[in-house]
Amino acid sequence: MPIxxxxxxxxxxxxxxxxxxxxxxxGYEGARHALRDMTPEEVTEEVVRSNLRGLGxxxxxxGRKWMFVPKETTQxxxxxxxxxxxxxxxxxxxYIVEWDPHRLLEGIIICSYAVxxxxxxxxxxxxxxxxxxxxKRALEEAYAAGIFGGKVLGSDxxxxxxxxxGAGAYICGEETALLESxxxxxxxxxxxxxxxxxxxxxxxxxxxxxxxxLSHLPKIILNGGSWFSDLGVERNGGARLFALSGHVNRxxxxxxxxxxxxxxxxxxxxxxxxxxxxxxGVVPGGTSxxxxxxxxxxxPLTFEALAEKGSMLGSGAVxxxxxxxxxxxxxxxxxxxxxxxxxxxxxxxxxxxxxAYRILSRIVSGNGVPEDLDTLEHLASNMRGTSICxxxxxxxxxxxxxxxxxxxxxxxxxxxxxxxxxGRTPTTVST
Amino acid sequence: xxEGFTFTPENQKRFREILTAYPNRRAAMLPTLHLVLQQHGFxxxxxxxxxxxxxxxxxxxxxxxxxFYSLFIQERQGRxxxxxxxxxxxWLRGSDEVRAFLRENLGIPEGAVTEDGRFSWEAVPDCxxxxxxxxxxxxxxxxxxxxxxxxxxxxxxxLREETYPSQVEAD
Numbered sequence: 001m002p003i004x005x006x007x008x009x010x011x012x013x014x015x016x017x018x019x020x021x022x023x024x025x026x027g028y029e030g031a032r033h034a035l036r037d038m039t040p041e042e043v044t045e046e047v048v049r050s051n052l053r054g055l056g057x058x059x060x061x062x063g064r065k066w067m068f069v070p071k072e073t074t075q076x077x078x079x080x081x082x083x084x085x086x087x088x089x090x091x092x093x094x095y096i097v098e099w100d101p102h103r104l105l106e107g108i109i110i111c112s113y114a115v116x117x118x119x120x121x122x123x124x125x126x127x128x129x130x131x132x133x134x135x136k137r138a139l140e141e142a143y144a145a146g147i148f149g150g151k152v153l154g155s156d157x158x159x160x161x162x163x164x165x166g167a168g169a170y171i172c173g174e175e176t177a178l179l180e181s182x183x184x185x186x187x188x189x190x191x192x193x194x195x196x197x198x199x200x201x202x203x204x205x206x207x208x209x210x211x212x213x214l215s216h217l218p219k220i221i222l223n224g225g226s227w228f229s230d231l232g233v234e235r236n237g238g239a240r241l242f243a244l245s246g247h248v249n250r251x252x253x254x255x256x257x258x259x260x261x262x263x264x265x266x267x268x269x270x271x272x273x274x275x276x277x278x279x280x281g282v283v284p285g286g287t288s289x290x291x292x293x294x295x296x297x298x299x300p301l302t303f304e305a306l307a308e309k310g311s312m313l314g315s316g317a318v319x320x321x322x323x324x325x326x327x328x329x330x331x332x333x334x335x336x337x338x339x340x341x342x343x344x345x346x347x348x349x350x351x352x353x354x355x356a357y358r359i360l361s362r363i364v365s366g367n368g369v370p371e372d373l374d375t376l377e378h379l380a381s382n383m384r385g386t387s388i389c390x391x392x393x394x395x396x397x398x399x400x401x402x403x404x405x406x407x408x409x410x411x412x413x414x415x416x417x418x419x420x421x422x423g424r425t426p427t428t429v430s431t
Numbered sequence: 432x433x434e435g436f437t438f439t440p441e442n443q444k445r446f447r448e449i450l451t452a453y454p455n456r457r458a459a460m461l462p463t464l465h466l467v468l469q470q471h472g473f474x475x476x477x478x479x480x481x482x483x484x485x486x487x488x489x490x491x492x493x494x495x496x497x498x499f500y501s502l503f504i505q506e507r508q509g510r511x512x513x514x515x516x517x518x519x520x521x522w523l524r525g526s527d528e529v530r531a532f533l534r535e536n537l538g539i540p541e542g543a544v545t546e547d548g549r550f551s552w553e554a555v556p557d558c559x560x561x562x563x564x565x566x567x568x569x570x571x572x573x574x575x576x577x578x579x580x581x582x583x584x585x586x587x588x589x590l591r592e593e594t595y596p597s598q599v600e601a602d
């Protein structure tokens with residue numbers, strides 16, 4: 001399938017983050033159309049029709065998420081924009097915020113109007129300094145032009161937008177941890193229910209949407225929901241940004257219709273595996289997703305197709321590994337991340353991720369014992385469905401899949417005290 | 432508190448502006464601590480009771496937040512800090528070599544500061560969100576990618592000569 005230019009339309013265009021330029025190139029026309037010609041219900045209907053799904057990772061249908069927010073309430077309603085992009089392999093939201101911040105801001109207006117929200121917070125991860133400055137400047141320009149505030153784009157609708165910087169915690173990308181963090185607390189996920197749509201930020205009804213999700217709204221409103229859904233395949237509307245990295249010739253962002261085969265993304269768009277090497281494995285949706293073997297990449301990139309393979313489409317972050325990759329060390333790397341980022345609230349996650357990491361460190365340093373694999377399997381089974389949020393499951397999926405699909409490499413490493421691939425045992429394995 | 436921490440008059444003004452963005456004072460915790468970082472370079476212990484008082488929360492609420500988030504560092508780093516991303520994509524493309532280079536060329540282990548106070552570095556397992564540049568590192572406020580030996584040598588040279596544009600401005 002060919003590359004499309006929806007949210008990536010102006011990536012690489014230096015002028016596109018200037019408001020005056022953007023206004024001459026369709027900026028805020030979707031929001032203007034919504035405010036002037038549509039009721040909030042009509043906006044929501046278009047988004048439902050578009051089949052747009054949450055592109056932060058969970059893939060929940062966006063229009064339906066909005067409909068959970070009670071219409072009649074005396075409380076204020078909030079929008080929390082999730083730009084706490086930190087799933088390993090993911091860098092798409094950074095592109096939107098750096099290159100086309102006004103598209104996100106316009107999406108925020110459309111969502112807020114549809115749900116009746118007058119206060120929005122953009123939660124951006126603390127490490128994103130340049131994206132933060134560009135976003136801040138875009139917001140200031142938009143405020144100065146009267147786009148935000150008491151009369152959004154000259155209408156009677158009011159909307160205030162604030163940017164809130166995170167401070168280095170992967171868990172805050174989990175929607176309820178993000179709310180805790182916005183409230184000035186450590187990022188510990190909340191038990192659901194109550195769902196944020198009913199009781200979210202400051203105890204009020206709240207929508208939490210990902211940056212890319214919101215950025216699709218202007219075109220959906222201008223072109224209609226069916227236009228968007230027709231781009232993709234059934235139940236997977238439109239296109240999304242795939243972040244391709246690892247051992248490929250052309251790492252980068254590729255915007256493709258959902259349903260595009262994974263093989264096409266890697267071989268055609270990404271130019272194939274680097275250095276003429278053969279493919280060994282692919283992580284298709286950020287490191288929380290299960291690994292796929294080289295013979296499993298003829299899969300369409302949809303939420304359902306990857307779930308059927310025991311993996312997930314997640315954040316659309318595709319990490320390619322060539323034939324020289326030691327899968328024992330790759331898993332060790334992945335579990336190091338989860339052990340580091342577990343927030344510590346739930347025992348299976350706090351203990352499970354760190355225990356798995358310690359065992360893998362032992363194996364990598366050449367001191368593994370045959371029982372280690374059974375212990376890891378046992379840990380994985382105890383990490384399933386036993387925690388408040390999805391981080392634990394995100395650690396379990398790679399653990400289980402690497403162990404199952406590349407078991408011979410783990411057995412070899414333990415038996416021979418060195419990697420089957422490199423023949424070596426690293427001297428330091430701290431990370 | 433004889434050696435108390437206080438915001439500069441300019442930052443006191445900024446703090447009051449921060450408060451206007453939230454319906455309660457506690458929600459201003461992260462931006463207030465970012466302001467402390469900006470003013471002081473790290474979060475000193477004496478800033479915690481100060482922030483607690485400003486936000487009208489118990490000290491433990493501040494302590495909990497400072498200790499939870501990795502960017503709220505509690506010790507001074509070098510004037511230039513290099514944070515090597517070691518997440519999967521960067522590791523696949525050579526973050527181990529970047530670490531070895533820094534260890535050798537800066538002459539200090541991870542987490543340490545050079546004697547002249549110019550450099551510190553660390554290797555982080557969390558993904559910095561720039562995998563297309565792998566292997567990459569955050570150098571002060573900037574992302575630097577495709578870190579070959581040659582690029583790292585040039586980078587360290589510009590940092591030593593203090594010609595590196597450490598701060599990111601709105602552009």
